[in-house]
Amino acid sequence: MAVAPLLLSCGPERGFSGVWQQDCETDSLTCLGSEFVFALHLGRYGDDVTGLAVRYLKAGAGLGDFDSRDECGCFVIDGGRVRDGSIGFRVELEGPCAHGLPAEGALFDSATCRSAIADPPCRALSFTLDGDEDRLQGELACDGQSLGTFDFVPKSGRVRRTCLADEACESRLEPDAGSGD
Amino acid sequence: MRAGYQNSLLAPFLEVMFALLIFMPGSSLSAPQSDARRLNEGLPAEFRRTPVHLHPLLDLRPLLSPIEVKGAAPAPAFEIFVEELVARKNLLVSLPANVRARARSKPGFAEKLAFARSQAALGLEDFKQVRLDATIRHLREAAKLYAQLDHQLDDPRSVARIELTRGLALLEKTEVADAGPAFVAALRADPRIRLRPDFDRAESIAALERARLDLLDELRKVPAVPPSVLEDARRLGVYIVRSRLVPATTDHPESIEATIVSPTGSVTQETEALDRPDAPSRLASRVWACLPFGQEPSTRRTARDLARVDVGYAYFIFAENPLEVFGNVGAALDVSYLLAKNMSMELGLQLTNSGRDREEHLRVDVLTFRGLVGAGAHFEAGPFRFESHLGGEVASIGRVITTTDSACKHFVPEDGRGYDGCPPSSVDATEGAIVAGIGLTAGASVNLVDDLYFALRFSGSEYFFETTELDLGRPIGATAGLGYRFR
Numbered sequence: 001m002a003v004a005p006l007l008l009s010c011g012p013e014r015g016f017s018g019v020w021q022q023d024c025e026t027d028s029l030t031c032l033g034s035e036f037v038f039a040l041h042l043g044r045y046g047d048d049v050t051g052l053a054v055r056y057l058k059a060g061a062g063l064g065d066f067d068s069r070d071e072c073g074c075f076v077i078d079g080g081r082v083r084d085g086s087i088g089f090r091v092e093l094e095g096p097c098a099h100g101l102p103a104e105g106a107l108f109d110s111a112t113c114r115s116a117i118a119d120p121p122c123r124a125l126s127f128t129l130d131g132d133e134d135r136l137q138g139e140l141a142c143d144g145q146s147l148g149t150f151d152f153v154p155k156s157g158r159v160r161r162t163c164l165a166d167e168a169c170e171s172r173l174e175p176d177a178g179s180g181d
Numbered sequence: 182m183r184a185g186y187q188n189s190l191l192a193p194f195l196e197v198m199f200a201l202l203i204f205m206p207g208s209s210l211s212a213p214q215s216d217a218r219r220l221n222e223g224l225p226a227e228f229r230r231t232p233v234h235l236h237p238l239l240d241l242r243p244l245l246s247p248i249e250v251k252g253a254a255p256a257p258a259f260e261i262f263v264e265e266l267v268a269r270k271n272l273l274v275s276l277p278a279n280v281r282a283r284a285r286s287k288p289g290f291a292e293k294l295a296f297a298r299s300q301a302a303l304g305l306e307d308f309k310q311v312r313l314d315a316t317i318r319h320l321r322e323a324a325k326l327y328a329q330l331d332h333q334l335d336d337p338r339s340v341a342r343i344e345l346t347r348g349l350a351l352l353e354k355t356e357v358a359d360a361g362p363a364f365v366a367a368l369r370a371d372p373r374i375r376l377r378p379d380f381d382r383a384e385s386i387a388a389l390e391r392a393r394l395d396l397l398d399e400l401r402k403v404p405a406v407p408p409s410v411l412e413d414a415r416r417l418g419v420y421i422v423r424s425r426l427v428p429a430t431t432d433h434p435e436s437i438e439a440t441i442v443s444p445t446g447s448v449t450q451e452t453e454a455l456d457r458p459d460a461p462s463r464l465a466s467r468v469w470a471c472l473p474f475g476q477e478p479s480t481r482r483t484a485r486d487l488a489r490v491d492v493g494y495a496y497f498i499f500a501e502n503p504l505e506v507f508g509n510v511g512a513a514l515d516v517s518y519l520l521a522k523n524m525s526m527e528l529g530l531q532l533t534n535s536g537r538d539r540e541e542h543l544r545v546d547v548l549t550f551r552g553l554v555g556a557g558a559h560f561e562a563g564p565f566r567f568e569s570h571l572g573g574e575v576a577s578i579g580r581v582i583t584t585t586d587s588a589c590k591h592f593v594p595e596d597g598r599g600y601d602g603c604p605p606s607s608v609d610a611t612e613g614a615i616v617a618g619i620g621l622t623a624g625a626s627v628n629l630v631d632d633l634y635f636a637l638r639f640s641g642s643e644y645f646f647e648t649t650e651l652d653l654g655r656p657i658g659a660t661a662g663l664g665y666r667f668r
Binding site: 013 | 505507508536537538539540541542587588590591592593602
């Protein structure tokens with residue numbers, strides 16, 4: 001009988017895995033002050049969190065966000081951890097795979113995108129999020145400087161595991177690239 | 182061309198096995214013994230005899246005029262019949278006096294009888310005072326209680342008297358249709374009962390006579406068995422034999438009948454005409470043939486289960502494990518064979534597939550096959566059985582792939598495309614191993630219905646040998662399943 005709790009307690013911990021999108025309806029102030037919105041494609045493995053953070057240019061009024069043609073950056077999540085229900089991770093904006101190309105026709109290489117990235121200049125983004133299966137709330141910081149609070153809500157869909165839609169990332173990277181760091 | 186098996190090395194073995202099957206004691210293929218032969222050869226001390234309760238004889242011969250039966254023997258035929266049944270040693274016969282004594286000693290019998298008698302006294306007094314409605318009501322209640330107690334077997338005259346009086350009261354009320362069954366019931370209880378021609382009304386005497394003739398016409402039918410008798414047979418698990426002496430009619434000679442009521446409620450009647458001197462013996466033989474012979478004691482060295490086989494679910498974890506705990510779920514088969522009293526041998530087989538640990542460091546489902554052979558002890562307490570076995574275990578553990586790098590878990594390129602952030606050095610892969618060690622099981626089972634049981638076992642093992650270093654060991658877990666007992 002003593003082993004019964006032990007037998008029943010094991011199993012994968014997958015909470016927060018899935019697709020999360022920034023919620024600009026309830027987070028209007030932060031959204032108004034930024035050129036971008038983020039979608040997080042998270043994979044949780046126990047206390048580790050990994051995945052992708054995809055940046056989109058905000059659409060104009062009345063237009064939908066998170067259109068693949070508005071993609072303006074795709075970053076590998078590095079060193080993500082879950083502690084006491086809080087998720088923390090950072091993305092390098094200038095890593096070897098950071099500039100992997102988005103889907104065909106996207107604006108990543110466009111002048112609009114480059115213009116948006118240029119201001120403010122930022123080498124790494126840090127996410128610190130709390131919440132449950134229905135909502136994540138937290139702070140986004142750029143090189144240690146807070147950019148404000150953000151809300152994310154879960155969305156259905158397949159978790160994206162590569163920045164490239166049609167071509168392997170490695171083909172566009174330096175020979176020593178591939179770790180995502 | 183000769184048959185293949187005759188030329189094979191198996192032929193002598195098969196012939197010996199066939200001969201053993203034919204001649205081994207208790208084999209279904211050996212020649213059956215007749216019940217008479219078994220009886221003559223004597224029964225073992227532990228033989229379980231068939232319980233038979235004999236009810237007192239109901240002598241219906243006085244239904245004819247008392248003059249016609251005057252001088253007839255009281256019932257020698259019944260006495261011979263009883264003696265013949267008692268002489269059959271496979272039967273455990275309770276004589277009529279004992280059966281009635283046992284019935285009278287039942288809880289509540291005396292109180293119920295006292296109440297029935299009080300109702301009867303009230304009804305008879307009401308009849309004297311010509312309170313006909315009260316008479317009918319009290320005597321109907323008394324008759325109902327007497328029937329529940331089978332009181333006509335102890336005091337037929339009292340039962341007949343209240344039924345007769347009830348019939349007279351109904352007749353007084355001109356309820357002739359209801360009076361007839363009351364008179365029939367009176368005559369069934371005591372066939373000697375009559376009205377007095379110089380005292381009772383002619384109309385009443387005629388009604389009782391009609392009832393007597395109706396009853397004579399019905400004598401050849403199988404008598405109805407009271408519900409209380411059926412209930413007694415079921416509750417006590419006995420065969421009840423109720424006997425009647427039936428008077429001769431124009432078509433049939435005088436006869437003796439036996440109605441056999443089984444514990445399952447089936448009713449069988451045997452009749453023997455008394456125009457032959459051996460009629461009571463013949464009836465006893467026919468009744469004996471209708472009854473089950475009894476139960477032989479088990480010829481095995483013990484009446485306990487010879488083998489038990491159960492199948493169900495298995496679950497275990499590797500307590501020695503570099504990762505976090507992960508479960509292994511699958512099917513289990515367990516066979517336990519009786520070696521001696523309270524000692525048994527066990528064979529346990531499990532085929533399982535693993536889940537994942539919390540961090541999902543384990544990247545594949547690990548297929549494991551475990552086999553344990555052991556010996557140990559068991560004991561039984563009512564429907565429960567407790568057991569423990571110790572023995573050797575051999576297991577085959579399938580391919581194990583692990584990594585602690587979350588990128589290796591998440592970014593898996595498909596067809597060489599996509600982001601691959603997983604350096605090969607971050608992944609450990611082992612192509613499975615055979616391991617061996619000792620295993621201990623302990624469990625309990627409970628009998629469910631017939632030979633089916635539910636079993637729950639806990640087990641743990643320690644491995645001392647492995648063909649490849651796996652870092653997985655000390656499985657502990659449990660199985661739960663349904664089983665069948667072979668005796």
